[in-house]
Amino acid sequence: MEIKYNYLPQEFSDTDEIITQWKKLITSTEFTLGTFVTDFESKFAQFMNAEYCISTNNGTDALILALKCLNIGMGDEVITVTNTFYATVGAIVAVGATPVLIDCDDRFQIDIEKIRKSITKKTKAVIPVHWAGSSPAMKKITEICNQFNLFLIEDACMGIGASIAGKSAGTFGDINAFSMHPLKSLNVMGDGGMVLTNNAEYASWMLKYRNHGMIDRDNIEFWGVNMRLQPLQAIVASFGLDKLGDVLNKRRANARQLDNALSKLIEAGHLDLPRRVETHYETCALYMGLFTKRDELKEYLQKRGVETKIHYPKPLHLQQAARKNCKFDSNDMVNSEHQARHLLTIPIHQFLGKNAIKYITDQIFMFYEGHPV
Ligand SMILES: Cc1ncc(COP(=O)(O)O)c(C=O)c1O
Numbered sequence: 567m568e569i570k571y572n573y574l575p576q577e578f579s580d581t582d583e584i585i586t587q588w589k590k591l592i593t594s595t596e597f598t599l600g601t602f603v604t605d606f607e608s609k610f611a612q613f614m615n616a617e618y619c620i621s622t623n624n625g626t627d628a629l630i631l632a633l634k635c636l637n638i639g640m641g642d643e644v645i646t647v648t649n650t651f652y653a654t655v656g657a658i659v660a661v662g663a664t665p666v667l668i669d670c671d672d673r674f675q676i677d678i679e680k681i682r683k684s685i686t687k688k689t690k691a692v693i694p695v696h697w698a699g700s701s702p703a704m705k706k707i708t709e710i711c712n713q714f715n716l717f718l719i720e721d722a723c724m725g726i727g728a729s730i731a732g733k734s735a736g737t738f739g740d741i742n743a744f745s746m747h748p749l750k751s752l753n754v755m756g757d758g759g760m761v762l763t764n765n766a767e768y769a770s771w772m773l774k775y776r777n778h779g780m781i782d783r784d785n786i787e788f789w790g791v792n793m794r795l796q797p798l799q800a801i802v803a804s805f806g807l808d809k810l811g812d813v814l815n816k817r818r819a820n821a822r823q824l825d826n827a828l829s830k831l832i833e834a835g836h837l838d839l840p841r842r843v844e845t846h847y848e849t850c851a852l853y854m855g856l857f858t859k860r861d862e863l864k865e866y867l868q869k870r871g872v873e874t875k876i877h878y879p880k881p882l883h884l885q886q887a888a889r890k891n892c893k894f895d896s897n898d899m900v901n902s903e904h905q906a907r908h909l910l911t912i913p914i915h916q917f918l919g920k921n922a923i924k925y926i927t928d929q930i931f932m933f934y935e936g937h938p939v
Contacts, residue, residue, distance in 0.1 A: 567925045568871040573915040574748055578755065587801040596797055599777065606800040606807075607760070613807060614734045616762040618769035620776060621795035625723040625745025625759035627776075629657035631793060632719045632741035632761050633691070635772050638663050642690040646721075647676035648881040648894065649902040650695040653745075654721050655882055659891045663690070667883045667894035669901050673840040674854065675702035680898070681710055691717035696725030696735045698877070699751065699849030700840065704730055704738040711739075719743065723759070724851040726752040727814045731845040736762055741772075746799070751814060751849040752806045754799040816916035817850040820923050824853060824912065827927035827939050836934045838908075852877050856908035859933075864910055866933045872926050875911040 591602055603621055611619035622628045638644060640662040646654050648667040658665040666689070668680040676694045692711055694702045704720070711718040722728070722736030723745035729735060736742040744750075746758035763769055774780060779790030795803075831837040838856040842848070854877065857863050864874050881902035883894045912926060928938035 567922065569873060569913050569918065569922055569926060571873040571875055571913050571915075573917045576917040577753075584802055584805055587805075588798060591797055591801060598797070599794055600797055602797040602804075603795055603800045606795075606804045609804060609807060610760060611762065614737055614762055616734075616737050617764040618766070619760050619762050620769060620772045621758070621760040621800065622776060622793045623759065623795060624757040625721075625743055625747060625750075626653040626657055627793040628723075628743035628745070628759040628761045629653060629693070629719070629721060630660050631772050631776060632743055633657060633661045633663065634775060635741060635768050636691060636717045636719070638690045638717070641688065643686060643688040643893065644691045644693060645681055645684050645689060646693040647695055647697070647902075648883045648899060649674060649878070649905065650697060650721065650882065651723070651878075652882065652885075652887075653723070654693055654695055655888075655892065658693070664688075665892045667888070667892055667899075669899045670697070670905070671901060672838075673700060673702075673843075674698055674905065675700065676707075677901070678703055678706050678710070681707065685710075685714050685716070689714070689716055691719055693719045693721050695721040696723075696728055696849075698854055699724045699728055699851030700842075701725060701728055701730050701735050701846050701848075704733075704735075708738055717741075723747075724750060725849055726750060727810050727847075728849045729847040737764075740765065741768055746803055746806075749851075751817075751851060752803060752810055754802040754806065756796070756799055758795050758799040758803055760795070813916045814847075814849055817914055818848065820914045820916075820918055821848070821850045821853055823920065823923045824914065824927060827924070828855065828930065830939075831930070831934060834934065850914055853912045853914040854909045855912070856905060857910050858908070860908050860910050863930070863933050867926075867929055870929045872929055873913065876906075876909060877911050879906055881906050 607619040642663040644658045645666045655665045671677045718739035720739040720742035725735035741763045746754045775790040776793040779786040779788040
């Protein structure tokens with residue numbers, strides 16, 4: 567059996583509905599902003615139970631837009647986690663602020679106690695990441711931000727559709743960022759992103775900044791940039807949102823099947839899986855476990871047709887780029903460094919059925935125990 571990590575050919579094998587809407591767009595020639603974009607923004611805000619959605623060109627822009635709106639820049643520190651995608655930190659550097667990188671916990675999520683310890687007079691904001699589509703303890707993070715008067719910006723790029731006790735990931739912070747990159751739970755055919763906020767002033771500022779600071783065609787209020795979502799992608803996103811519930815149900819069922827089958831390897835000491843929190847609804851963006859003999863296992867699976875990934879082999883404080891701009895304590899990164907050495911991301915996507923997941927777990931068992939599950 568061949569199990570590819572990439573499921574986009576299956577996902578976009580039938581695009582008739584999308585193309586019908588694209589034809590309408592082409593007839594309308596509303597190629598920048600316009601009703602296709604605003605319709606999607608309203609639909610997403612409603613889905614998330616938030617007041618305002620401002621779509622952007624991608625998730626990185628969404629983070630930059632949030633930071634700019636909160637006036638975070640030169641001389642300010644922003645605390646975030648070291649095991650995230652480059653863009654979380656890149657966005658902080660892009661606005662001229664200093665990323666303060668801290669370790670993650672055993673669930674791959676930002677270590678809350680280390681947030682407290684890293685707060686200085688210069689700290690302006692915290693950016694927790696809903697890493698892998700799971701969530702950190704947002705209630706506690708919100709309390710810390712309130713206590714120390716810090717802005718909270720959620721990086722919910724991997725967390726569209728996740729929730730904690732029924733409250734959506736990406737609705738806890740002041741302004742929160744999402745990505746619709748092709749490998750996200752809500753994805754488009756290229757790049758896309760958005761921010762959510764419940765603050766009318768922030769929303770009004772971001773709407774303008776995203777579009778050159780324009781009040782109307784002939785007047786600008788302040789200098790802005792072009793971060794606009796393409797209407798072609800707004801159409802794709804709108805169809806994607808209708809299917810999101812189904813996609814997440816399938817991914818979660820696959821995750822449960824993997825959890826159940828692999829639990830025996832935990833007892834045998836070959837594997838460590840992040841603890842799942844009952845009140846957290848995960849998007850299962852990435853299914854990651856910490857495996858002994860990870861690199862040999864990866865190669866073994868590859869030879870048997872199972873394509874796996876590593877997210878990521880290097881936490882950000884170990885990247886060359888972190889030698890400049892970033893602040894961190896390299897002696898206090900035990901979890902992220904341990905995880906980077908052992909983690910393997912197993913395919914879990916919505917087009918894999920029970921047999922495919924069984925095939926994967928059988929191969930993993932063959933590797934460790936010499937027999938299928
Ligand atoms: C955690 C995280 N933050 C930010 C981003 C950036 O999003 P984008 O690729 O849409 O710019 C991504 C995804 O790529 C991500 O996974």
